[in-house]
Amino acid sequence: MIIMKLVAVTACTTGIAHTYMAQEALEKECKKRGYEIKVETQGGLGIENELTEEEIAEADAVILAVSIGIEGDERFDEKRDEGKVLTMDPSVLLKDVSSVIDQAEKI
Amino acid sequence: MIFLDVEVNNKNEALQYLVNKAEENGLIFDHELFLKEVKKREEKVSTAMEFNIAIPHGKSDTVIEPFIGYMKTKKSFHWDEDSPNLVQYIFLIGVPQKNGNKIHLKYISEVSRKLIDDDFRRKLFNCKSVEETYDLLNSINKEVKI
Numbered sequence: 001m002i003i004m005k006l007v008a009v010t011a012c013t014t015g016i017a018h019t020y021m022a023q024e025a026l027e028k029e030c031k032k033r034g035y036e037i038k039v040e041t042q043g044g045l046g047i048e049n050e051l052t053e054e055e056i057a058e059a060d061a062v063i064l065a066v067s068i069g070i071e072g073d074e075r076f077d078e079k080r081d082e083g084k085v086l087t088m089d090p091s092v093l094l095k096d097v098s099s100v101i102d103q104a105e106k107i
Numbered sequence: 108m109i110f111l112d113v114e115v116n117n118k119n120e121a122l123q124y125l126v127n128k129a130e131e132n133g134l135i136f137d138h139e140l141f142l143k144e145v146k147k148r149e150e151k152v153s154t155a156m157e158f159n160i161a162i163p164h165g166k167s168d169t170v171i172e173p174f175i176g177y178m179k180t181k182k183s184f185h186w187d188e189d190s191p192n193l194v195q196y197i198f199l200i201g202v203p204q205k206n207g208n209k210i211h212l213k214y215i216s217e218v219s220r221k222l223i224d225d226d227f228r229r230k231l232f233n234c235k236s237v238e239e240t241y242d243l244l245n246s247i248n249k250e251v252k253i
Contacts, residue, residue, distance in 0.1 A: 013148060014166040014202045016173070020216040021162075024223040044173070044202060044212040067152070091152045 004035040006104060007051050008063035010090055011042040011070050018090035019043035022065045029097040042070050051075065061104040065090040083107065108132060108176035109240045118186050118194075122146070122163060125176055125199040133171065135201055140169040145199070155186035155194050158228055162219070164200035173202045173211040175218055177240065179232075196232065198222075217247050 008026055012018035023039040030037040040051045053075065056062065062079045064070070064087040079085050084107050086100065093100050108128055115121045122145060126138040135141045144165035148154070155161045176199045183195035200215055221227040234240040 013151075014164045014200065016202055016212060016215050017154075017162045017164050017198075017200050017219045021219045021223055024220040028223060043216070045209065045216065089152045091154060091156070094156055 002105075004030075004033075004060045004105065005058060006030065006035060006037040006061055006063060006101075007055055007059040008037060008039045009042060009051070009066060009070055010039060010093075011066040011068055012090045013067050015043035015045075018065075018067070018094065022090040022093050025094055025097045026063065026065070026101075029101050033101065035101070042066075047071065060084070061086065061107045063093075063100060063104060064088075065093040065100075067091075108134075108174070109237050109244070110176075110178040111234075111237060111240065112181050113178055114181045115184075117184055118149075118161075121178065121180065121197055122199070125163075125178055125197070129174065129176060129199070129201060134174045134176075135167075135171060136169045141165055141167055141201060144169075153187050153190065153192075155190065155192040156222075157192075158222075159183055159193055159195045160198070160222060160228075161186050161194040161196075162198045162200065162222075164202070166202045166204060168204045170201040170203040172208055173200075173215055175200045175215045177244070179240075214248060218244065221247060 010019050010022040019041050023041050026039050041048045056075055062076050062085045067089045076085055086103055126142045129135045130138040144167045145163050154163050178197045180195050183193040186192055186194040230243055
């Protein structure tokens with residue numbers, strides 16, 4: 001079984017509801033599959049669990065569940081060039097976390 | 108703000124009810140302004156989720172303190188006309204433009220997280236009184252580390 005290493009950022013407009021729910025949903029789904037994931041949240045409580053350059057470089061895929069522009073977006077440029085970044089609105093992620101992770105597997 | 112068995116037939120009625128209550132309870136200055144913000148967010152992407160929950164929310168200067176209000180409607184209804192999602196449990200969240208009281212925000216984020224937990228949801232949906240609901244939601248407060 002391949003163990004995927006994922007990183008993600010969640011950020012929603014109000015910075016509360018979807019931001020943290022998306023984080024929770026991602027962590028739960030990855031736990032189910034035995035994958036590693038670190039989720040940075042940019043919300044009302046500021047930036048928490050910030051992703052380091054190293055963590056991003058080592059990741060198999062990046063999930064940006066965001067509905068606003070995020071700080072430090074440039075950190076993901078390299079992964080973007082490699083086609084390893086998935087971007088979607090956090091509420092879309094919440095509706096079906098499973099298929100988002102499936103998509104990440106295919107990258 | 109906890110409201111059970113409320114009779115509303117659609118999203119607009121539900122939102123109107125909640126924003127009016129929010130103003131009555133001194134959580135927001137102007138319910139019309141807040142309603143506008145909430146509707147704007149809804150139009151972008153609907154906040155209806157699985158499990159018959161919807162989490163409409165708005166960020167605005169008219170919000171005095173971050174708050175989360177809960178309503179259980181008498182009957183479930185379609186949140187959006189074009190989607191099969193039925194909603195019966197609605198959490199309205201309001202956040203000031205300039206991020207307010209951190210403890211409140213932390214609490215709201217914890218409640219949001221809990222909604223992903225099957226066990227918690229089951230307990231919440233089974234609450235038969237405002238007191239029971241309040242106790243359950245309040246128990247999250249104890250988990251919030253200040």
